Amino acid sequence: MTVKTYAEAIVDALTISLNENPKFHIIGRGILGHGGQEHHAKPLMQNFADRFTDPPTAEGATASMGIGAAMSGLTMFLHFGTASFALEAWNQLIHEAATAHSMSGGQIKVPIVFHMYHGLRGGGSGQHSLSPQAMVANNPGLMVMQPTCPRDAKGMLRAALKGSNPVVWVDHASLLGQSGEVPDEDYEIPLGRADVKRDGSDVTIVASSRPVLWALEAADILAKDGISAEVVDVRSLVPLDEETIVASIRKTGRLVTVDEGIQMCSVGSEIAALASEKAQDALKAPVGRVARVATPVPFSPLLEKAITPGPDRIVAAVKRILA
Amino acid sequence: MTVKTYAEAIVDALTISLNENPKFHIIGRGILGHGGQEHHAKPLMQNFADRFTDPPTAEGATASMGIGAAMSGLTMFLHFGTASFALEAWNQLIHEAATAHSMSGGQIKVPIVFHMYHGLRGGGSGQHSLSPQAMVANNPGLMVMQPTCPRDAKGMLRAALKGSNPVVWVDHASLLGQSGEVPDEDYEIPLGRADVKRDGSDVTIVASSRPVLWALEAADILAKDGISAEVVDVRSLVPLDEETIVASIRKTGRLVTVDEGIQMCSVGSEIAALASEKAQDALKAPVGRVARVATPVPFSPLLEKAITPGPDRIVAAVKRILA
Amino acid sequence: MLAKPSERLALLERMLTMRRFEEEVLRIAKDHPYIGRQHLHIGHEATGAAVAAALTPEDLFHTTHRNHGYLIARGADPGRAMAEIMGRKDGLNGGRGGPWHLCDRMAGFQSTSAMVGGSVGLAIGAGFGLMKQGSKAIGVAHFGDGTLDEGICFESFNLASILSLPVLFLCENNAKEGQRPSSMLAAKALRDLPHALQIETNVVDGRDADAMHDAAKGAVAHIRSGKGPFFLQAQLERWPGSHQIKPEFPTGVTDLSLAWEEDRIEGKHADWTRDHDGIRLYVKTLLAENAATRDQILTLDKKVKQRMDDARAFAEKSPYPDPATAADHVFA
Amino acid sequence: MLAKPSERLALLERMLTMRRFEEEVLRIAKDHPYIGRQHLHIGHEATGAAVAAALTPEDLFHTTHRNHGYLIARGADPGRAMAEIMGRKDGLNGGRGGPWHLCDRMAGFQSTSAMVGGSVGLAIGAGFGLMKQGSKAIGVAHFGDGTLDEGICFESFNLASILSLPVLFLCENNAKEGQRPSSMLAAKALRDLPHALQIETNVVDGRDADAMHDAAKGAVAHIRSGKGPFFLQAQLERWPGSHQIKPEFPTGVTDLSLAWEEDRIEGKHADWTRDHDGIRLYVKTLLAENAATRDQILTLDKKVKQRMDDARAFAEKSPYPDPATAADHVFA
Numbered sequence A, B: 001m002t003v004k005t006y007a008e009a010i011v012d013a014l015t016i017s018l019n020e021n022p023k024f025h026i027i028g029r030g031i032l033g034h035g036g037q038e039h040h041a042k043p044l045m046q047n048f049a050d051r052f053t054d055p056p057t058a059e060g061a062t063a064s065m066g067i068g069a070a071m072s073g074l075t076m077f078l079h080f081g082t083a084s085f086a087l088e089a090w091n092q093l094i095h096e097a098a099t100a101h102s103m104s105g106g107q108i109k110v111p112i113v114f115h116m117y118h119g120l121r122g123g124g125s126g127q128h129s130l131s132p133q134a135m136v137a138n139n140p141g142l143m144v145m146q147p148t149c150p151r152d153a154k155g156m157l158r159a160a161l162k163g164s165n166p167v168v169w170v171d172h173a174s175l176l177g178q179s180g181e182v183p184d185e186d187y188e189i190p191l192g193r194a195d196v197k198r199d200g201s202d203v204t205i206v207a208s209s210r211p212v213l214w215a216l217e218a219a220d221i222l223a224k225d226g227i228s229a230e231v232v233d234v235r236s237l238v239p240l241d242e243e244t245i246v247a248s249i250r251k252t253g254r255l256v257t258v259d260e261g262i263q264m265c266s267v268g269s270e271i272a273a274l275a276s277e278k279a280q281d282a283l284k285a286p287v288g289r290v291a292r293v294a295t296p297v298p299f300s301p302l303l304e305k306a307i308t309p310g311p312d313r314i315v316a317a318v319k320r321i322l323a
Numbered sequence C, D: 001m002l003a004k005p006s007e008r009l010a011l012l013e014r015m016l017t018m019r020r021f022e023e024e025v026l027r028i029a030k031d032h033p034y035i036g037r038q039h040l041h042i043g044h045e046a047t048g049a050a051v052a053a054a055l056t057p058e059d060l061f062h063t064t065h066r067n068h069g070y071l072i073a074r075g076a077d078p079g080r081a082m083a084e085i086m087g088r089k090d091g092l093n094g095g096r097g098g099p100w101h102l103c104d105r106m107a108g109f110q111s112t113s114a115m116v117g118g119s120v121g122l123a124i125g126a127g128f129g130l131m132k133q134g135s136k137a138i139g140v141a142h143f144g145d146g147t148l149d150e151g152i153c154f155e156s157f158n159l160a161s162i163l164s165l166p167v168l169f170l171c172e173n174n175a176k177e178g179q180r181p182s183s184m185l186a187a188k189a190l191r192d193l194p195h196a197l198q199i200e201t202n203v204v205d206g207r208d209a210d211a212m213h214d215a216a217k218g219a220v221a222h223i224r225s226g227k228g229p230f231f232l233q234a235q236l237e238r239w240p241g242s243h244q245i246k247p248e249f250p251t252g253v254t255d256l257s258l259a260w261e262e263d264r265i266e267g268k269h270a271d272w273t274r275d276h277d278g279i280r281l282y283v284k285t286l287l288a289e290n291a292a293t294r295d296q297i298l299t300l301d302k303k304v305k306q307r308m309d310d311a312r313a314f315a316e317k318s319p320y321p322d323p324a325t326a327a328d329h330v331f332a
């Protein structure tokens, strides 16, 4: 075990994969963003220069190139930068990467990880703040991973890169600097498993990516008021670990969901729907949903803050349903 | 009142708008598909030839052209054909049309209707069967309309074309030939209103677009077994008429949702979540969701049938939650 | 030009197989309306067969909604191809793809996209992948003239050019002035676009199998030698049935004897049969140059037809896949 | 070339206003880190001012993440522009847009997109809309060299060309060999792409305000006369701070006296100041051609600086918008 940042954990997984698999290639630049962790990628890009391709600003064809290359036998890691830019390749993700295996009757495999940074970032305004998780999940054929801690990031990225499926990997820039214990050896965390990040008995808070950090903060605050909150980290949106999530909801009898994106047809909507289908009888209170206020993201800092779900709004939602 | 097909009702609304507003322009060809109703558009395209523009196969720039033209003072109707093709313009819908008004602080208006055909069509396979409603609704700034009957189609399209907002209008080819009573005069049906298409007391079935027809069939079948189903036609997904929907759920105490798209993060998820938030105390049974089986659409007719939600699966879902 | 008469006869057989296959597909579409709209490759056979003959089995091919001809030309089993078009269990894709998405990995095909521009983007990926794996094989993108309207086609040309990818861009230009869908490109000539991106180009009469084969061999040699992508454009006349929604035989079932009994060519589309049917033209050429006799050709055609009858029988016998498997293969 | 010295002085004032504005923005970015990354227009002023001077207020302009210069050049209020960059209530967009999305409809701007290629697609729409409304005004798309990599840029060129839309494609080429982001276009020259689509093109030294103004006038005249779109490319040297993430003054605060005291030019980026600063070059020209005196110019600069001080003061005084309005304007 070593304490590492999330960015270092990602680099760990990429390094092991580059060493292990000569057919593993990376397309894109600035895979660790511009927030102070980017230097961790430098050695990688130097030692494996021939495995990195710097594409033009042409997301559609670049994505197709990655997809076609994956079909031909390579394992690909394709970095889009801000998730918003991935919309320029939306048709390629939804109708090419997601459908090829099924449409070919299983003949074609598409081992590719689409990497992108989602969410509110402070000043991202209306065109650089997208959280596309729910949109992706509404289409079959794409796995969706959104870990929160360094340990999960390394293990899940290794699993994704050893797999044979297209995976949309949604990171949040603010996670890159988070540090935590990371096993030094190589390991995999199977895709499709949620993780209970904190045990509790009064309410279940289901979140993924950055909102998990908010949920844990909220749980601390609630604990002071004697409210015991369980925090479930979805981690893998597709496939979704219904058992773990429903079990927690049935256990506590109360659910609050948290989304960094807007509420309409969101991940939170899906979790709430699951509860209403599979834990209805166990629910002691209405479900509470916390999400980004439904508006194109305004630039002004106070406005952005006002639409950002955070610990306070989670605490308020929990208290509302406990009232 | 005259009995007309859905296609004729659409043509009514377009004709009135073309006559009324010299700044109303239409981009695209084959707006009434290829299923036997297309001839209704012919006179329109002849009488208003100068108001129609036939674009190249370049959805991204064509959408941008429509959006920019709308900003400059025109009212636009842009036809994409199959909804799948709209993904080539996804960034333009989500990041340009949806954000311009808000991001400009209200200076810019974008009166444009994006028209497309969604859903399972028999042989559409993995790339021509998209139901994008939930994906669109997960982004603020775009209205989403999906009427089912000729009367609603005419009134809602008129409202959309007299408004100042970007509207994603999702039709289903199989609706075009449906006929019903349509008022001869000009009228508007305000956007944002659901419609109870059938009264009932035992269960509320919430659907939109073609699934409404399935729901009504299912209600007939259920009636034979003495089960009284209320059918709520969402009609307007964004803005969503929560009052009408929640009121019906509270009244019957039971909810089954129907989606033509897949279940994950779907409209059905949103409705079920609404129920769990705002009608929890009134629910007498778990919520049931009916949706397309989560797989890229297989071509083979029996396989497509197997993943298609229809009256039978709705009936089964209702009986399951009534059991 | 192919030196040996036997090679030219083999090329004709490829063309005939493609044509008779599509004619059977028309009959299938008539008998089984559920399979819906077909985009047949009729009229493109000289191009398709000639290019296929210039490739090796390792070359990875991405085709479009108009894919049947290439699958057959590269050796996919006609029976399994028909079964796929009919959505049967023994279809190439197990019935999941259907007519717009025929795929046979064993015959060197990767995912077949019906999105205009899809094949172009994926094929540069095939080229990228093969190059990185140190293979001498190339990626091939088949597409039509209308595909150049799509931005992804431009982006893909650009990527292939800057990365010098081993990719053949095979453009079948069947545009008909003012008839949609057809390219609406402002360029004087389609080739002006790849040319502006410094991609070597060649434009050939796609009805002339010999010329097309020479051009294809030249293009493939250029690419294999590491000189980067190549844009090869086949000039074709759109077959009257190309975008039909209902299945019909606008030009009738192909009658090879019209190659030597031209005065019998008649009907609404006589001009197409006379001037634009690459198969009739090639038969004429082979006869004129004594590379084959009428008997040889008629025997060949008989053999091909028999193959198609057997293929159809096989496909008809094949059951529909079990509905319980509807959601198989979502993930590998 | 502008005939009257007064006109040339006015052009210089426009350029100076743009420069001093951006210099203030750098200070703002230092003092208010929350506003984040800036894409300044420094070094592009000769181009921006010259083009703006060739347009009428009715012309509809779409610009990019690097938009500030154009807003100022076309008469947007510097105070409200700074307020917007600071996310204040009195900002041009009411604080909702921020530095990447400055928009002032009154100054002839439609939605400002920070999506690479966004401005190009929207501007052909502006041209389409103006044309259909029978206006003589034109649409203008401002964008950088890197934008030509995006398929939507190609698609927009094509649409503008086939529909003969009244659109000026204004490309600011600030590419630096091997430095990203910059265009990665396989073409020998950027203009080869619009040229292949039969769009008239012209490439001009973007540092030369007089030459740029003549070129812009010519291009606009071509478009207004109904001859269709025009691609005008300004050759620029990337300002060392163009893509900086932290706010700094790599080339220092502009010192106009360096126009007549060249030997004082020094530092890491002396070459940029000496050879590529269009403002210094224009001051030199005006002095050399006796179109203005040093005093006139220094007085002008003083006036501009004062305006910027007032603008900054106005912006600093402006409050943040009320959080309760966060979801205003989702729909009209």
Ligand SMILES: Cc1ncc(C[n+]2csc(CCOP(=O)(O)OP(=O)(O)O)c2C)c(N)n1
Pocket (backbone or CB within 6 Å): B057, B085, B088, C039, C065, C066, C114, C115, C116, C117, C143, C144, C145, C146, C147, C148, C172, C174, C181, C182, C183
């Ligand atoms: C992205 C996308 N837009 C539109 C369509 C509808 N469409 C199907 S075929 C076709 C025409 C393609 O023309 P071309 O590339 O010349 O091929 P051809 O059919 O002539 O062989 C179009 C526009 C599509 N399949 N995909």
Ligand SMILES: Cc1ncc(C[n+]2csc(CCOP(=O)(O)OP(=O)(O)O)c2C)c(N)n1
Pocket (backbone or CB within 6 Å): A057, A085, A088, D039, D065, D066, D114, D115, D116, D117, D143, D144, D145, D146, D147, D148, D172, D174, D181, D182, D183
């Ligand atoms: C669709 C999209 N992809 C990527 C980006 C990230 N990005 C921001 S600016 C930029 C470079 C643009 O270069 P150019 O058009 O030459 O403009 P310049 O900044 O040089 O003036 C890129 C790639 C973006 N904003 N939008």
Ligand SMILES: [Mg+2]
Pocket (backbone or CB within 6 Å): C144, C145, C146, C172, C173, C174, C175, C181, C182, C183
């Ligand atoms: Mg064509």
Ligand SMILES: [Mg+2]
Pocket (backbone or CB within 6 Å): D144, D145, D146, D172, D173, D174, D175, D181, D182, D183
């Ligand atoms: Mg640039």
